[in-house]
Each structure stands twice: as C-alpha cells, then as structure tokens.
Amino acid sequence: MALIVQKYGGTSIGTLDRIKIVAKRIAKRRREGSSLVIVVSAMSGETNRLTKMASQITDNPNEREMDMLLSTGERVTIPLLAMALQELGCAAQSFTGRQVGIMTNSVHTQARIEEIRADRLKSALADGIIPIVAGFQGINAQSDVTTLGRGGSDTTAVALAAALSADLCEIYTDVDGVYTTDPNIVSAARRIPRISYEAMLELASLGAKVLQTRSVEFAMKYRVPVHVRSSFNDNAGTVVTMEDKAMEQELVSGITYNKDQSKVTLVGIPDRPGIASMIFEAISKENMNVDMIIQNVGQGGLTDLSFTVPRGEAPRAKKILLALGNEIDVHHIALTEAIAKVSIVGVGMRSHSGVAAKTFSCLSDEGINIMMISTSEIKISCVIEEKYTELAVRTLHETFGLGEDLSSAHEEVGH
Amino acid sequence: MALIVQKYGGTSIGTLDRIKIVAKRIAKRRREGSSLVIVVSAMSGETNRLTKMASQITDNPNEREMDMLLSTGERVTIPLLAMALQELGCAAQSFTGRQVGIMTNSVHTQARIEEIRADRLKSALADGIIPIVAGFQGINAQSDVTTLGRGGSDTTAVALAAALSADLCEIYTDVDGVYTTDPNIVSAARRIPRISYEAMLELASLGAKVLQTRSVEFAMKYRVPVHVRSSFNDNAGTVVTMEDKAMEQELVSGITYNKDQSKVTLVGIPDRPGIASMIFEAISKENMNVDMIIQNVGQGGLTDLSFTVPRGEAPRAKKILLALGNEIDVHHIALTEAIAKVSIVGVGMRSHSGVAAKTFSCLSDEGINIMMISTSEIKISCVIEEKYTELAVRTLHETFGLGEDLSSAHEEVGH
Numbered sequence: 027m028a029l030i031v032q033k034y035g036g037t038s039i040g041t042l043d044r045i046k047i048v049a050k051r052i053a054k055r056r057r058e059g060s061s062l063v064i065v066v067s068a069m070s071g072e073t074n075r076l077t078k079m080a081s082q083i084t085d086n087p088n089e090r091e092m093d094m095l096l097s098t099g100e101r102v103t104i105p106l107l108a109m110a111l112q113e114l115g116c117a118a119q120s121f122t123g124r125q126v127g128i129m130t131n132s133v134h135t136q137a138r139i140e141e142i143r144a145d146r147l148k149s150a151l152a153d154g155i156i157p158i159v160a161g162f163q164g165i166n167a168q169s170d171v172t173t174l175g176r177g178g179s180d181t182t183a184v185a186l187a188a189a190l191s192a193d194l195c196e197i198y199t200d201v202d203g204v205y206t207t208d209p210n211i212v213s214a215a216r217r218i219p220r221i222s223y224e225a226m227l228e229l230a231s232l233g234a235k236v237l238q239t240r241s242v243e244f245a246m247k248y249r250v251p252v253h254v255r256s257s258f259n260d261n262a263g264t265v266v267t268m269e270d271k272a273m274e275q276e277l278v279s280g281i282t283y284n285k286d287q288s289k290v291t292l293v294g295i296p297d298r299p300g301i302a303s304m305i306f307e308a309i310s311k312e313n314m315n316v317d318m319i320i321q322n323v324g325q326g327g328l329t330d331l332s333f334t335v336p337r338g339e340a341p342r343a344k345k346i347l348l349a350l351g352n353e354i355d356v357h358h359i360a361l362t363e364a365i366a367k368v369s370i371v372g373v374g375m376r377s378h379s380g381v382a383a384k385t386f387s388c389l390s391d392e393g394i395n396i397m398m399i400s401t402s403e404i405k406i407s408c409v410i411e412e413k414y415t416e417l418a419v420r421t422l423h424e425t426f427g428l429g430e431d432l433s434s435a436h437e438e439v440g441h
Numbered sequence: 442m443a444l445i446v447q448k449y450g451g452t453s454i455g456t457l458d459r460i461k462i463v464a465k466r467i468a469k470r471r472r473e474g475s476s477l478v479i480v481v482s483a484m485s486g487e488t489n490r491l492t493k494m495a496s497q498i499t500d501n502p503n504e505r506e507m508d509m510l511l512s513t514g515e516r517v518t519i520p521l522l523a524m525a526l527q528e529l530g531c532a533a534q535s536f537t538g539r540q541v542g543i544m545t546n547s548v549h550t551q552a553r554i555e556e557i558r559a560d561r562l563k564s565a566l567a568d569g570i571i572p573i574v575a576g577f578q579g580i581n582a583q584s585d586v587t588t589l590g591r592g593g594s595d596t597t598a599v600a601l602a603a604a605l606s607a608d609l610c611e612i613y614t615d616v617d618g619v620y621t622t623d624p625n626i627v628s629a630a631r632r633i634p635r636i637s638y639e640a641m642l643e644l645a646s647l648g649a650k651v652l653q654t655r656s657v658e659f660a661m662k663y664r665v666p667v668h669v670r671s672s673f674n675d676n677a678g679t680v681v682t683m684e685d686k687a688m689e690q691e692l693v694s695g696i697t698y699n700k701d702q703s704k705v706t707l708v709g710i711p712d713r714p715g716i717a718s719m720i721f722e723a724i725s726k727e728n729m730n731v732d733m734i735i736q737n738v739g740q741g742g743l744t745d746l747s748f749t750v751p752r753g754e755a756p757r758a759k760k761i762l763l764a765l766g767n768e769i770d771v772h773h774i775a776l777t778e779a780i781a782k783v784s785i786v787g788v789g790m791r792s793h794s795g796v797a798a799k800t801f802s803c804l805s806d807e808g809i810n811i812m813m814i815s816t817s818e819i820k821i822s823c824v825i826e827e828k829y830t831e832l833a834v835r836t837l838h839e840t841f842g843l844g845e846d847l848s849s850a851h852e853e854v855g856h
Contacts, residue, residue: 042494042498045498046498076517079457079517079521080520080524083457083460083461083521083524083525083528084524084525084527084528087524088523088524088527090534090535091520091521091523091524091527091534091535094516094519094520094523094535094537095516095517095520095521097516098513098516098517101509101510101512101513101516102491102494102510104509105495105506105507105509105510106494106498106506106510108503108506108509109495109499109502109503109506110498110499112499112503112506113498113499119505120505120506120509122509124584125584125585169539169540170540171537
C-alpha cells in the first residue's frame, strides 16, 4: 500500500466548509487504498489575527512567546479536521509537532528540523489511523515550542515524508501548480507539469511562492517526490522530482521576479585587499542578509562596490557602514530602493550556452538597463529598475518560448 | 519572600486591554516583593467560539480531539500576558500544562491531576522568572493533551500552589468574593470575609459558581489558603481556609440553589430487597450521576422511589429503567423537570441543633412544599418546585440573619 503525505495550506482549510470538503477528499483517497499522513496549516487569516494581537501588546514581541502564540493556529485545525474525518467514518487522530517527534534547534520563529522521532506516527499508521499533524511547529531540546518560519508546513510535510520513506508528498494549495511565470503578469504563462528539484529550488528561492525553499532542499536531499496540486479542483499540478531526460531538453523552465530587495552602492572607496571583507563582516555581524554583490574594476586606486539587502534595510546598512570609520564617508553611499530582480531558471542551461547572451540582448532591446548580474549553473538573475519588472518578465517569457504548448508527452503523472 | 500563585479567569483577561491591566497588577505585586506564579484561563468567549466550531463539524465530537481544540484557548493567553509583562520590564515566560508537569489520568474533558512534576517551574522561579501557566490542561501518560473540565484553571492554580508549597493561592475573578447568597436574588446578600474549606466545598458543589469544587477539595487536602478576589478592584474578597474560632460562631454561612436537576419518581414498585440496587446499578452503568434519593415507607408490598438526575437527562433515565424488564412499567415512572434544590450551609450546624426545624418551618410558612431532603453535618438541601426558588432563597437568607452586618473583627486579612 502506497504511503502518501498530504499537506493542506491555509486557504484549502480556510473555513469549516472547506475542512469538510478536504475531509471528503482524504476519505476518498483512503478508500482507494492509500495509507495517508495529513499535515495542515492554520486556517487562512488565523496567523495574521494572532500576530495582530501580539502587536497590540508590544512592538517587539519575544520570539519564544511568538512561537507559543502562533503554534496555536495549527492546533485548532488538526482536531477539527480529525473530527470531520471521524464524522465520515475514518479513523483519524490529531498530533502536534511535538507528538510526531519534530525536534528542532532553538532559533525561535525560524527553527530548523534536526531530527524526527516518528515512532508514534508509525504506530498510528500501523493501527490504520490517519494522523492529522500540525505543520509549521516542533520543539527544541528544552521542550519549548518552536516554529519553522512562514510556509513551514511544507517543510513539515516533506520532512515527515522523508522520515517515513513515503512514496509521495502532495502539497495542496490554492493554485494549480508551478507556472512558467506569474500568470498575473503574463496571461500566456503555463503550468509546468514536471520540474527538477534544482530548478524548483531556484524558482522558490527567487520568489515563486508555491513552495517554501527549505521544503525543496529537504525533498532534494532525501529524494522525496513532491506533487504540487490545487485542493479546489482535480487538475494535474506539478511534479517536483529528480532531473530526467524530458527535462534536459527544456532550456528554460520559468521566469521569476522579486521586489523584496534594495541596492546599496559604495562609490569611490579604496581599491585594496581587506576592504570588502571588512564591509561584509560588519553587515553579517548585524544579521543582515546580503544577496547579490558586484565590484567594478578599480581605477586610480578607487573602486565601486554594490550589494543588495532586504527591502527597507538599506538605511540600516548605511548606518553599519558609517560606523566602520573614516574609510567610508557618507558621500560614498548611494541607496536605491526601487529595484527588482528578474531571473531565468532552467536545468537545460547546464548544457546549452547562449541563454545569458539572449537574456541581455532581449532586455537591451526593450531599453532596460541591467544594474547587476548573478548567475549559477541553472539560473541568470538581473537587477533592473523596478518599473520595468512586468515588461522584462513578459518579454523574456516570450523570447524563451514559454507560452508555447509544452510537450504533452510528459504531461500527466500517476500516483 | 512569599510565594503566591495567582489565577486570572476569562473575564479578567477578556480583552487585550484587560491583559495589560492584569500585567500591571502582577508587576506591582512583584515589585512589592512577592515571588509569583500566574495561572490563566482562555480569554472569555474563546472556549465557546472553539466549541461552536466543533459543533459545526460534528454533533458528537471525539473527546480527545475536543481537548486538543479547547486547550488552545489558554495557549493564546499565556504568551500574550508574558509579552505584556516583558513590556513592563518583568522577566516572564509562558508555560503549557505539559511544560509545568501537570500529569493527569486519561479521562478526556474531565481529567484529574495525578502528579505534578514541577522541576521546570521551580527552576524558572529560582531564575527570578514569573511563570505564566496555561490553566485547565495537562497531559496523560501517552503524552496526549487532557483538560480538567469547566473551571479547571482553579484546580490548576491550587494544585500548583500545593506542589510548590506556596504561601497563598489567589483566585481573581469578576466578583468580589463568595457571598451569603446570589446578590441577583437577594439584594441584602453580603460578602463572606472568611469561610472554611468544608463550607466552601458544600457551597461550590451546591451551585455557587465562584470556585470549581475540585479546586476546593485540593485546597482542603493540601491546606492551601485560597483568597478569592476581583481583578476589577482592590476589595478584600473571601479567604477560604481552615476552620477557626470566628467561624464556629457562625451558624449558617450561606444559602445556595441550583436548577440543574430534574426528578424521576417510580410509583408503586415492589418493596423488596434488590430493587433499588438494580435500579441504581443500571443508571450508573450508563454514566449518569444521581444526586438525591428518597424512598417512602412501603405499604402493601409496594413503595415509591424518587431520585434526581442532571436536568435534561430524565428521559434517558426513563429509557434505562424501562429496559430493566417487567418489574417497572411505563405507568410507574413520573418525570418532573421544573425542580430546584435550595441549600443552607454552615459549619456551625455541627454543634447547633434546630437549623433543620427552622428551615422547614420557614419554607412551610411561605407555602412551599418540600419534595426531597438531604442533609450532611454542615448542610441541609431541600428540593422544591422551581417557581419558588427565589422566594425560598430570600426568606431563608432573612430567617438566618445573613443580611445583618457580619462581625468586622475578622473582616480583613493580610497577604
């Protein structure tokens, strides 16, 4: 009997009626002969409601207490879904993150799973029970509740699938799967039927919101096949799996973008060893994440250095830099908030050259200036002015032929 | 330094503003030099909201799942109160029932505390932290969440006070303390400044809603002084403690009533050994609680037997009786829903006779027929027609002089 871990997100179980509908889907699947573990999020809106309560108490909530508070969201959904299944005659039981042995480190609000002690889950499965597990949460070594960060329920589901050696992990959401780009910007955007872990990882980390990046890392590490589907219909969705021959032929899988960053530029700073490391040590010591970095070729002993930080953090970056002393003065520092990062992702880039050249000429043809570039084996990212985002995405989507009919040969996958 | 366990009920922390007010009270008390453990309920309305959600999923919710669901109410309050205290500069931390080691049996929705493993609580206190504990909940040996029944947070507070050998347990609620009777019925009702465990136990179990009966049992067993007070003012409240000389002089402490029962009467059943035990074995096997029982003196080999069951359960009792076979037919059974139990409680009854006679004549003077009587050393209960409840309470309150000024000699107690 196939073992499947299913995860239902907040909109999938956003109302009591939706919970009943999801229960029916689960019961049907069970009757068809699958062994199931269900992971659920909080009902949509619940996490925001709880966060708002905390913000009315304090501007600076303690993270341990936030985890205690936010973890209640999932703990409301699990007994309700278990009851709905029992009402349909299915043996189901709710379990918290702790009860299914999700052991994490102690980084509250952003904890990482360190170990899964799945004995109780296995014994429930052996008893023919459908375990309904609270996503997003675990406990640390002190037995305090931790949470895994926004979208952490995806990670719970994939991690449980890995721990149980499940045959498949299904992620149910409110969209039909992973698309070649944002359908709100490009109406010709198409669902990707099959994508590799590597390409999905790039898409997720570059801003496609369908799966949490860490869940994809987990799936890749443990070779868990992930199937992203909608809980609102029976459409085919997207399978995330190991690279296979069909994928190799695809030059580009998708175009993604994000507007979450801003740019800091240091103009005319001394071009000598040690300056860059001094700067980025100071930034990282303040727990600020730097994404892209470029340094120009120096001239006359001076050079320019640009990097991106999370949107809204640029002024803090400036403060950190100014505190470094008299090598960097305020006239050196330019901040640009209104930038966007547009990225082209595809495993085919590994074996095909020319994608970069085609990207640059395509943007240039539209008069879009590229401020920064970063590349990996299967990705090219360009920082551009924010106002050109939609134009850039649309033109790249067309240039790489993503709106065309994707081969139906690898369209549908069985369970 | 005195160690005080404080419990705040649902109305005391019913809004975010109330949570901030309670935090200020706690912070003040802490600065005055007390070591504190705080136990809280769910915000008022929250338990009903959760119960309603379950009732929209199923008419017959599984009790393990109900416990998982309802226990979230307190888990929302504890981090919010901890944050509010941190905002005032107090070291505070939230703890679930599990985290403070409240081990219960497995009777979901009505679990009893079996053991308290307070190591973590003690170590938090040693570190100068104010622990904010979720009331009403514990875990069983399987590590499943259990709840202690309505009002169970009182029991959590008293049990923790016992486990920590605290100097005092303060129960904060929305009334000023324990009254001689319901002030809604008798405007002359007066607050009782000091009452014995025994009398409080009778009052609580007879329907005075201020303290959960089991919390009083716990307090009596472990000699925990309990102080019932309002969180909305600084009034003196009621101290529940061991019987002392001042109390001995009080004949009657209070008059209480409840309308939670109905009466089942078996008319003209065989008057022979074994009949009554057959009846009550059958009733108890169906988990129905019988409160009062009276059997008339038999005549001509037949007798009448009356007993009370929880309101609304009389029809089910009838069904159980009919299933017993042909010794009891449907014509024997009379059900009366509209009854009330009025009770007189006071430790002075132990040493003074005449209370019963005075009670009966007082009710008789008002033309109120007494259907059933039950007595203990410190209590007399009479079942009467429901419509006479207010009249009976008012006349008894006056007859026993409870509206008069209670001696101010033992009015105020220090902490």
